[in-house]
Amino acid sequence: MASDKPRQAGRPPGARPPGVARWMVLILAVPILGQIVLVVSGAARADAVLCLASVEILAAFAVALIWRQDLERLARLTQQGDAPRPRLPEMDGLALAFSQAAEAGRLETARLTSRLQAEQAITEVLPEPLLMVGADGVVRRANEAARQSLGDDIAAVLRHPLLRGAIDRARATHAPQAADLLFAAPVPREIHAVVTPMDRGLFQDGQASILLVDRTRERAVERMRADFVANASHELRTPLASLIGFVETLQGPARDDPPARERFLEIMAREAARMNRLIDDLLSLSRIELSEHQTPQGRIDLGELVQRSLAGFEPRLAARDVRVELTLPELPLIPGDADQMTQVVGNLLDNALKYGRERGCITLTVAEVSGTPWPSRPGVVIAVGDDGVGISRAHLPRLTERFYRVDKGRSRAVGGTGLGLAIVKHIVNRHRGQLVITSEEGQGSRFSVWLPR
Incomplete structure (x- = not known):
């Protein structure tokens, strides 16, 4: 509009002109000067001084109101984004320094992340099991070889007294320590362990690596x-x-x-x-x-495997006039090695045929089981029974030993090598199963193999 006056350059919108500021200073200064004159001239009276003091208080209150209005106006303009912001060269330099430091940190983090991923990839492809344990004994990391070969047995390995001693010595001496570990279950294993304490600058205090070499x-x-x-x-x-x-x-x-x-x-x-x-x-x-x-990595159809094995014995069964009572329900696929399990079924049928009665009966039963007397987890039992003379209890614990025979003369006469049950035992161990032999003299024998499902 025509009545609008041009705003003074350099003064932000809403700010008071310099004349008003000078009048505010003058209002505060007059009472104070009056008191000074009275005191210097010696004419200072109590009522006059009190009056001037009251005027000074009122003037200060008026100035405070004016400043408050100015502060409220400045706050509104700042919120609206219309108030000019001060520009300081020092702030620009500090912002640039922060930006450069953040970029350098991002690049260093990316480099360390890439290096860590490369080291983890190398650790994963190591052919030997490698564990990283903390000061509390908890596994921080396990590579693929450790997960495949140890599985749920990692905790049992770490509880081995010789390994615990090697870990303590490594932390105390800050030098690698070795130990030879022997495990009897679930299968006999001999493992050479090398414990190396890790650098405190790169890893948490007390962390160590354990390399397990299966011997x-x-x-x-x-x-x-x-x-x-x-x-x-x-x-x-x-x-x-x-x-x-x-x-x-x-x-x-x-x-x-x-x-x-x-x-x-x-x-x-x-x-x-x-x-x-x-x-x-x-x-x-x-x-x-x-x-x-x-442990075997394949999966087998146990029903088809049993029928195929039984078909291979038909000529020998017919020659001795032996019949087979077969119980074979529908079964799911189970983990296992098909060739080795064929060997197990074949050896058990061979024993039943050799040591059972002529014109007798062989029972072959396959069933899903869970719980007593078998492990609580689901599994499958293959049981082969004969009606022969049976085996004395004194011989049962040694039947799976190599070349052990209850009756050496009869075993050689029927063509036995003394290795059949030893082979069965080792195959069952590899499948993490169980072999149970029950027999009574004059009542025949029964060989049962439990396999986890």
Whole structure:
């Protein structure tokens, strides 16, 4: 509008002109000067001084009201965004410094995050189990190898007294410590542990890494060499001695005796077949023992596996006129190695056929179970029973030992190698199952295998 006057440059909107400010100072100064004049001139009277003091108080109150109005106006303008903001060079420099520091922190965080991810990736692909434990003994991190090989047994490994001692020594000496651990359950395992205390500047105080090297396979190979020399040589000596004797007889007195030659050749063929079975069982047992500490990764249809195994025994069952009572419900797939479980069912049927009665009956039952006398978690039981002469209680604990026979003469006569139940035991151990043998003399025997579902 025409009446509007141009606003003074540099003065924010709503601010009072300089003249008003001068009048405010003058209002406050007049009473004070009056008191000073009275005091200096010596004419100071009490009523005059009191009057001037009252005027001074009223003037100060008026100035306070004016300042209050100014502050309220400034607050409203600031909220509306119309009030000019002061611009300080020092604030600009501080803001720039903060911005640069934040960017540097972001870049350093990204670099450390990338480095941590790379280190974790390297740890995950290590072939040996690696654990990171804190001062409280709680596992902070476990790599893929540890999760696969130890599973739910990590806590049991950390509770081992020798490992706990190695961890304490490593923290006390700030140097790596080693320990050889032996576990009897769920399967025998021998583990070499190396405990390394971590740098306090990079990790929390008391944190340590534990590298677990499974030496079960190496120890098993060493024991197998000794067992093979001690047992296999003894088992092979008898048939070899028979073969050598018959060969010498055929080369000498029985050279021109056709009936004796036929009989001797039949015995030689039987002994050679027995040696072949023995060698096959030894090789099979060695392969199973080498992988016993590794749980199988596949899944099997137990119903189809049992029917296929039973079909392979039909000629031998017919030859002895033995019938089979089969109980086989619908079952879900279970974890396991199909080839090894076929071997288990085959060995149990073979034993029942060899040591059961001729023209007798074999029971083969497969069922889902949970609880007493089996573990509480769901599982499947394969049970094979015969109606033979049974086994004395004194022999039951040793039936799964290599080359152990209740009746050595009868076992050799029916072609047994003494390794069948040992193979079954090691396969069941690998599947984290249980083997239970029950028998009474004159009542037959029953072999039950429980497998987790």
